[in-house]
Amino acid sequence: MxxxxxxxxxxxxxxxxxxxxxxxxxxxxxxxxxxxxxxxxxxxxxxxxxxxxxxxxxxxxxxxxxxxxxxxxxxxxxxxxxxxxxxxxxxxxxxxxxxxxxxxxxxxxxxxxxxxxxxxxxxxxxxxxxKKGGMLIVFLSAKGGTGTSSLCANVAMCLGKNKPETSVAVVDMVLPIGSIAHIVGYRERLNLISVAMQNPDQITARYFKENLPKINEWYFRLLAGSPDPDVANQLAGDRLKPVVAALQEAFDFVFVDLGRSLSRLSLPVILHADVLALVLSTEVASVTLTQTVWSYLQAQGVDPRRVYAILNRAVGLEGLTKAEAEQMLNLPIQYAMPYMGGNFSLANNRHEPVAVKFPLDAAALTLNQMADQIADLAQRLRHGG
Ligand SMILES: Nc1ncnc2c1ncn2[C@@H]1O[C@H](COP(=O)(O)OP(=O)(O)O)[C@@H](O)[C@H]1O
Ligand SMILES: [Mg+2]
Incomplete structure (x- = not known):
């Protein structure tokens, strides 16, 4: 260089x-x-x-x-x-x-x-x-139950596993209650709210390197989400940005699960993302709501090249096709995640990554490829391509 x-x-x-x-x-x-x-x-x-x-x-x-x-x-x-x-x-x-x-x-x-x-x-x-900070990958959906948290945790896991030389952290920013801790089986107390409530001077890259728990089988560190709505209500709006900035200083990739919490609190994080993974399902309601969210984000200046849209067949085989969803959204869909029946919930309930529990399933292959593509896209955009 x-x-x-x-x-x-x-x-x-x-x-x-x-x-x-x-x-x-x-x-x-x-x-x-x-x-x-x-x-x-x-x-x-x-x-x-x-x-x-x-x-x-x-x-x-x-x-x-x-x-x-x-x-x-x-x-x-x-x-x-x-x-x-x-x-x-x-x-x-x-x-x-x-x-x-x-x-x-x-x-x-x-x-x-x-x-x-x-x-x-x-x-x-x-x-x-x-430009030194780690890549910020934000997972967002317009509707609950689309598989946002499940995909965020599993794609981050594949990236951490496939690129052992890079450090990966996942932050659960879904308010008022997070779910990634349940997916990966984390039961300790450290979470987004307890961290964000600390004196801002303490929220540093070093603090995260020393204190964020490693979730072994998952190949990433986790900053768990809000444990309950009461706690989430204590969060002041200006506290998320410094948390994200310190995490980016500490790790090569920072995955944020925002779920459907598009708000004044989360918008600065979205605008800062290297890649915005937009998760939608094949239901008409999901695609229509995603369309509304996407027009809003576009008006806020989000660059379409940063959007990595994932069509997740979380609800089964019926519903819209990829081409129909693309046409409604006016946005290319990068990947369609296959329907896994009860197996995705089974892996989640056992706190196991899909790529470990069902390594031969098409879904495992898809998750690995999405992880590679998202990392490539983030790097390409950083280098100005
Ligand atoms: N591709 C899929 N195939 C089958 N079930 C899925 C798939 N994606 C997600 N699910 C299931 O859908 C449910 C909702 O997923 P979750 O990640 O909690 O969604 P969200 O975070 O968008 O609310 C979970 O039980 C999950 O196991
Ligand atoms: Mg969720």
């Missing part, structure tokens, strides 16, 4: 300035992309994924603050280093752009290029640190 050529996008509607800056940056060893308008800039930034963007806020097709807002709302560019290079010093413009999320504000002058060349490596370095 160190010696790969870093690319810088210049957005400036003045051709002379654009060309001058391109020449200087190329001389300094950067690959340079250029755009002559805000719209061209947005297209290039999401298509070419440069390492950094520099722009002159004098753009006639869109207010510069609006362009910045769009960049910051999109997961691909939420942390992209953004440098303003304005043709004149303007305090109001500077404060508007910095508060919209730009990293630096410079004025075009004879020293501007020198300043830029000092600034760029520093910004790129900070940028690399931001």
């Amino acid at each position: 160190e010696n790969e050529v870093l690319s810088v996008l210049i957005i400036d509607q003045d051709a002379a300035s654009r060309n001058y800056l391109s020449v200087m940056l190329r001389k300094a060893g950067y690959a340079v992309l250029t755009a002559a308008s805000a719209r061209e800039g947005l297209i290039s930034v999401w298509k070419d994924l440069p390492s950094l963007a520099i722009f002159d806020p004098a753009l006639s097709d869109m207010p510069a603050t609006e362009m910045v807002r769009r960049l910051r709302q999109d997961r691909r560019t939420e942390n992209l280093p953004l440098v303003v290079l304005s043709s004149q010093e303007n305090v109001d413009e500077m404060s508007a752009l910095l508060s919209a999320g730009c990293n630096e504000y410079l004025v075009k002058s004879s020293q501007a290029v020198t300043k830029l060349l000092e600034l760029i490596p520093r910004l790129l370095h900070q940028q690399r640190d931001v």
Whole structure:
């Protein structure tokens, strides 16, 4: 990674300035992309994924603050280093752009290029640190009883088993009562609420590495869910994000079971996910509700490429086909999980992973493949593909 050529996008509607800056940056060893308008800039930034963007806020097709807002709302560019290079010093413009999320504000002058060349490596370095955390895989459904918790635990297990060099943690965030502890047979007291109620200074990566229980046959560590509704009601809204952030710092993969708890509490976690596993069943009601949830999430800026939709035949063989469900959702379905009859419940009741209890069942193969695909997708999106 160190010696790969870093690319810088210049957005400036003045051709002379654009060309001058391109020449200087190329001389300094950067690959340079250029755009002559805000719209061209947005297209290039999401298509070419440069390492950094520099722009002159004098753009006639869109207010510069609006362009910045769009960049910051999109997961691909939420942390992209953004440098303003304005043709004149303007305090109001500077404060508007910095508060919209730009990293630096410079004025075009004879020293501007020198300043830029000092600034760029520093910004790129900070940028690399931001992306260090483990992958966040969020399991979500629009309706209860779809198999979300069962799939979350079993897919996480397959990943932990197939990639022994990676650390996997599962967090049960279903409110008001979690169920993963029951699926894996965990009976101790440590849980999401007891952790989230602690002093925030104590919720660190180190704390989780030292205290999260290993669930042996399952190949992951578990942060169990809320044991009862009374306890869940004590949870303050701002407590989930630091828990997730510390877990991502501690482990390579963090699986979150959100069940159908789409809410103000869980939305920040969803928006932060590397992959959103959307579980639906073949019932019309499940697909219709999923459609509503998906339009809502799309309006919140969730990138469809991050969605890994799973059609789980939890209710038997009847119901919609994969093609029908895809058409209703307007979203590709990556995998259909076969119906296992009573065997899935049997494995759950014995606290055994499906891949251990029924290793030759088609369902075991499906779970393994979903684990591989989800891990691949997360990694591909991190590397900008
Ligand atoms: N593919 C499947 N085949 C058979 N039973 C399934 C399947 N997926 C889930 N189940 C069963 O459906 C029930 C609900 O699963 P659960 O994971 O608790 O759903 P959710 O978390 O969405 O409420 C469980 O008894 C589980 O064993
Ligand atoms: Mg559940």
